[in-house]
Amino acid sequence: QQTFEINSDPHTRLNILTGERVLVSPHRSKRPWQGQVEDDNQEQRPVYDPKCYLCPTNERADGDVNPDYKESFVFVNDFSALLKDTPTADINDDELFIAESEKGICKVIAFSPRHDLTLPEMSVPAIKAVVDVWQSEFADLAKYDWIKYIQIFENKGAIMGCSNPHPHGQIWSQNHVPVELQKESKNQQKYFDQHGTTMLSAYVQAELKKQERIIEENDSFVALVPFWASWPYETMIVSKRSVQNILAFTEKEKEELAAILKLLTTRYDNLFNTSFPYSAGMHQAPVNSGDFPEWHWHMHFYPPLLRSATVKKFMVGYEMLANPQRDITPEFAAQQLRNCSTTHYKNV
Amino acid sequence: QQTFEINSDPHTRLNILTGERVLVSPHRSKRPWQGQVEDDNQEQRPVYDPKCYLCPTNERADGDVNPDYKESFVFVNDFSALLKDTPTADINDDELFIAESEKGICKVIAFSPRHDLTLPEMSVPAIKAVVDVWQSEFADLAKYDWIKYIQIFENKGAIMGCSNPHPHGQIWSQNHVPVELQKESKNQQKYFDQHGTTMLSAYVQAELKKQERIIEENDSFVALVPFWASWPYETMIVSKRSVQNILAFTEKEKEELAAILKLLTTRYDNLFNTSFPYSAGMHQAPVNSGDFPEWHWHMHFYPPLLRSATVKKFMVGYEMLANPQRDITPEFAAQQLRNCSTTHYKNV
Ligand SMILES: O=P(O)(O)O[C@H]1O[C@H](CO)[C@@H](O)[C@H](O)[C@H]1O
Ligand SMILES: O=P(O)(O)O[C@H]1O[C@H](CO)[C@@H](O)[C@H](O)[C@H]1O
Numbered sequence: 001q002q003t004f005e006i007n008s009d010p011h012t013r014l015n016i017l018t019g020e021r022v023l024v025s026p027h028r029s030k031r032p033w034q035g036q037v038e039d040d041n042q043e044q045r046p047v048y049d050p051k052c053y054l055c056p057t058n059e060r061a062d063g064d065v066n067p068d069y070k071e072s073f074v075f076v077n078d079f080s081a082l083l084k085d086t087p088t089a090d091i092n093d094d095e096l097f098i099a100e101s102e103k104g105i106c107k108v109i110a111f112s113p114r115h116d117l118t119l120p121e122m123s124v125p126a127i128k129a130v131v132d133v134w135q136s137e138f139a140d141l142a143k144y145d146w147i148k149y150i151q152i153f154e155n156k157g158a159i160m161g162c163s164n165p166h167p168h169g170q171i172w173s174q175n176h177v178p179v180e181l182q183k184e185s186k187n188q189q190k191y192f193d194q195h196g197t198t199m200l201s202a203y204v205q206a207e208l209k210k211q212e213r214i215i216e217e218n219d220s221f222v223a224l225v226p227f228w229a230s231w232p233y234e235t236m237i238v239s240k241r242s243v244q245n246i247l248a249f250t251e252k253e254k255e256e257l258a259a260i261l262k263l264l265t266t267r268y269d270n271l272f273n274t275s276f277p278y279s280a281g282m283h284q285a286p287v288n289s290g291d292f293p294e295w296h297w298h299m300h301f302y303p304p305l306l307r308s309a310t311v312k313k314f315m316v317g318y319e320m321l322a323n324p325q326r327d328i329t330p331e332f333a334a335q336q337l338r339n340c341s342t343t344h345y346k347n348v
Numbered sequence: 349q350q351t352f353e354i355n356s357d358p359h360t361r362l363n364i365l366t367g368e369r370v371l372v373s374p375h376r377s378k379r380p381w382q383g384q385v386e387d388d389n390q391e392q393r394p395v396y397d398p399k400c401y402l403c404p405t406n407e408r409a410d411g412d413v414n415p416d417y418k419e420s421f422v423f424v425n426d427f428s429a430l431l432k433d434t435p436t437a438d439i440n441d442d443e444l445f446i447a448e449s450e451k452g453i454c455k456v457i458a459f460s461p462r463h464d465l466t467l468p469e470m471s472v473p474a475i476k477a478v479v480d481v482w483q484s485e486f487a488d489l490a491k492y493d494w495i496k497y498i499q500i501f502e503n504k505g506a507i508m509g510c511s512n513p514h515p516h517g518q519i520w521s522q523n524h525v526p527v528e529l530q531k532e533s534k535n536q537q538k539y540f541d542q543h544g545t546t547m548l549s550a551y552v553q554a555e556l557k558k559q560e561r562i563i564e565e566n567d568s569f570v571a572l573v574p575f576w577a578s579w580p581y582e583t584m585i586v587s588k589r590s591v592q593n594i595l596a597f598t599e600k601e602k603e604e605l606a607a608i609l610k611l612l613t614t615r616y617d618n619l620f621n622t623s624f625p626y627s628a629g630m631h632q633a634p635v636n637s638g639d640f641p642e643w644h645w646h647m648h649f650y651p652p653l654l655r656s657a658t659v660k661k662f663m664v665g666y667e668m669l670a671n672p673q674r675d676i677t678p679e680f681a682a683q684q685l686r687n688c689s690t691t692h693y694k695n696v
Contacts, residue, residue: 004437004449010430011437012524014446020527023429023450031427032409035511061380079379081371081666081673082358089352089359095539096551097575098362101352102371153665161662163383170665176360178671179368191443203444227445281669302668314509317501317518318429320650321629323526325429 007329015228016191016199017283018183022230022324029327033311038159040274040309045116045165053078054110054166066110071129073110074137080106082174104174105141109133111167118156118167118275120265120344127258134171134282135246135254141173142247142287149177149286152246157277159304159312177286184283185295192294198242200296213334216263220256223264225334230324232306232313233271233333235264237299244285244295264301267340274309278302355677363576364539364547365631366531370578370672377675381659386507388622388657393464393513401426402458402514414458419477421458422485428454430522452522453489457481459515466504466515466623468613468692475606482519482630483594483602489521490595490635497525497634500594505625507652507660525634532631533643540642546590548644561682564611568604571612573682578672580654580661581619581681583612585647592633592643611690612649618688622657626650 004011012021053060056068061078082104091099111130112122119127134152141150154169155162177185191199204222207213215235216223223237237260243249249257268276279302285295306313306327319325341348352359360369401408404416409426430452439447459478460470467475482500489498502517503510525533539547552570555561563583564571571585585608591597597605616624627650633643654661654675667673689696 002435004435006437006439006447009434009437009449010451011434011447011449016444016446023526025429027431028427028429033511035509036506079376081373081376081675083375086357086359087350087352089354089357091354094550094554096364096547096554098364099354099359099575101357101359103358149670151666151670153669155662155665158384161383161664163381172666172670178371180668180670199444202442206442206444279665279668281665283669300669314503316509317503317627317629318499318520320528320627321501321631321648322497322499322520322528327429 007331012323013228015226015230016203017187017228018180019187020183020324022228022326024326024329026327026329026332033307035314037310038312042274047114047116049115049166052115052164052166054108054164054168055115056113069110069113071126072112072133074107074133077106077108077170080104082106082172100176102174102176104147104172105144106173107137107171109137109169109171111169115166118265118269119154119261120269121346122167122262124255124258124262127261128255130169131246131249131254131258131261135249137171138246138284141171144173145288146175147173147287148175148289149173149181150284151178151281152284153279153281155279157275159277160279162277177289181283181286185286185292188294188296198294198296200238200298201240201242204238204240212331215267215334215337216260218256218260220253221260223260225330225337227330229330229333230315230326231302231304232326232328233268233301233303233337234330235301235337237261237264237301239297242293243297244292245287245297246282246284248297263342266342266344267337268301268303270340270343270345271336272305272309273345274305276303276305278304355679360671361576361678363574363578364551365535365576366528367535368531368672370576370674372674372677374675374677374680381655383659383662385658386660390622395462395464397463397514400463400512400514402456402512402516403463404461417458417461419474420460420481422455422481425454425456425518428452430454430520448524450522450524452495452520453492454521455485455519457485457517457519459517463514466613466617467502467609468617469694470515470610472603472606472610475609476603478517479594479597479602479605479609483597485519486594486632489519492521493636494523495521495635496523496637497521497529498632499526499629500632501627501629503627505623507625508627510625525637529631529634533634533640536642536644546642546644548586548646549588549590552586552588560679563615563682563685564608566604566608568601569608571608573678573685575678577678577681578663578674579650579652580674580676581616581649581651581685582678583649583685585609585612585649587645590641591645592640593635593645594630594632596645614690614692615685615688616649616651618690618693619684620653620657621693622653624651625653
């Protein structure tokens with residue numbers, strides 16, 4: 001073989017957001033799998049579960065009783081990783097032992113009163129109501145001037161550490177900018193300083209021209225498999241408009257975000273005919289720390305499954321110690337997702 | 349509450365090797381767990397398994413037959429992520445699509461002919477034989493002048509993506525330095541330039557004085573829970589001598605590395621009375637690229653278990669999108685490991 005072939009030869013790709021590379025080994029997807037097989041998660045859930053701490057009218061760990069809510073329901077996490085009243089401290093012992101106190105607010109959002117649903121099974125207006133809550137919660141948290149970053153996310157599926165199948169997400173907000181966001185800030189700023197446009201607007205335009213990794217598109221958003229995806233079916237939703245955070249979204253944009261969320265997660269479920277697990281979350285500019293014209297709102301989806309409803313990609317060993325690694329190409333993953341129907345498999 | 353208490357208040361700690369922080373939320377370890385429960389992996393394995401592709405005299409995927417080996421056995425991975433003959437290529441499309449070909453050699457090392465053993469169940473001389481192979485394989489791979497980094501590692505347990513329980517490790521070597529190593533290079537160099545000693549020699553001395561996170565110590569090595577550990581029971585073995593890679597180890601050091609490996613992994617198994625899963629691997633200076641006096645050999649252990657043989661820590665959602673997070677403190681983890689016996693539970 002004389003010339004390099006990106007579809008079959010091992011190579012690295014640069015994640016332009018983090019500045020870190022992923023190793024792509026396309027030929028390796030042929031290896032057989034005799035390792036761990038996951039539960040395929042096909043259980044039927046009731047509309048209401050009397051033991052679920054997220055269902056309407058049920059009691060939670062701290063004794064609070066949930067209201068009989070009809071759309072979504074937000075409360076402070078009963079086991080918050082960050083607390084509001086942590087005293088300030090800054091430790092530096094010989095440049096070897098460096099620590100700092102961190103304070104924050106962690107919230108939980110039930111997406112629906114229905115215990116048996118997930119985002120792809122909800123209607124677009126019902127998802128739009130969730131987007132509205134994300135926006136209003138973001139606005140409320142940003143009112144605390146000491147909060148510098150707000151992480152909106154969802155862990156879906158037991159395999160992703162989700163301890164309750166009732167559809168819900170979380171918001172963790174805190175007084176420093178977390179490490180992954182610092183990386184994305186730095187690289188977006190560098191690009192903006194050099195080109196005067198956001199990196200992701202240039203990237204989205206280039207992807208729309210290539211049409212190799214695009215999954216969905218509407219007037220306001222694009223869903224695609226990024227060129228540098230690490231997880232097998234990793235995707236990203238990017239707004240066409242360069243906005244720093246969710247507060248900038250108009251009614252139309254919120255409707256279209258709901259619509260693209262439904263389409264993308266439906267394709268995910270249809271890929272392996274399973275409730276497709278993932279961790280997903282928005283990346284947005286820091287708050288209460290000035291203006292960030294380089295920051296471009298986007299949402300990452302990190303799903304663990306690789307070959308089927310039960311065989312996942314393990315990011316272990318080499319990946320933890322040295323470098324993220326993937327087996328199938330992002331282009332193959334995009335093709336697979338494009339081939340999926342946008343009618344949910346449970347409704348066929 | 350007026351003053352910050354590191355044992356109970358949320359805070360971040362700096363990983364001085366990577367330059368990235370971990371969020372520590374000690375109070376959170378009290379939350380109940382209703383999420384995914386793993387298989388506790390208590391199966392009895394035979395000494396020899398006719399279907400195992402690592403057992404002596406068995407046939408492998410590519411048709412090769414394993415020799416009737418008596419200690420360890422090394423071969424090129426039948427499904428290597430990196431290949432020797434990948435053509436060179438360097439792609440940069442508008443600073444948005446950046447890729448580069450990567451070539452390398454991936455090897456597998458069976459640690460023992462016995463299908464039923466793991467490192468803690470092997471004798472110190474048998475582990476020493478594995479250390480000898482790591483050293484000689486490192487020397488052999490470093491002879492290829494295009495190889496710039498050699499990653500020696502082990503994935504132990506199905507939960508860590510290990511597809512065969514026969515005790516074995518891997519070596520991936522390649523023509524660029526992977527991202528995690530670049531981070532550690534940068535920070536070790538910065539420290540060395542400022543202080544004239546390696547960062548890890550200063551760190552080990554400070555930890556030996558504090559005696560808060562030390563698990564094991566002998567003349568040549570220390571095993572400890574690093575101040576900045578991300579995984580619940582993450583540990584690190586560090587050589588007392590500042591050496592750049594495994595080639596520098598004397599006979600005595602290799603024996604003591606074997607001894608501390610046995611003690612540490614035995615404590616791990618005894619923690620939850622299970623064959624304790626982890627990904628472990630050495631971090632060493634790049635090869636064939638000059639001298640790295642700032643580089644200090646060490647070995648990381650990243651184990652996923654948190655509360656028991658079946659409940660692991662999920663590094664998902666917030667952790668993937670924003671920042672690694674842990675629930676128990678590194679000091680508590682060290683105390684738990686120190687409380688464990690060094691006699692393997694299967695022999696009691
Ligand atoms: O090579 P194995 O053991 O089949 O595979 C395992 O280790 C590799 C290196 O850490 C990972 O890339 C794989 O995801 C994992 O399943
Ligand atoms: O808060 P939950 O859903 O109980 O917990 C889950 O999400 C958190 C945030 O990503 C993680 O820290 C936990 O490890 C995971 O189990």
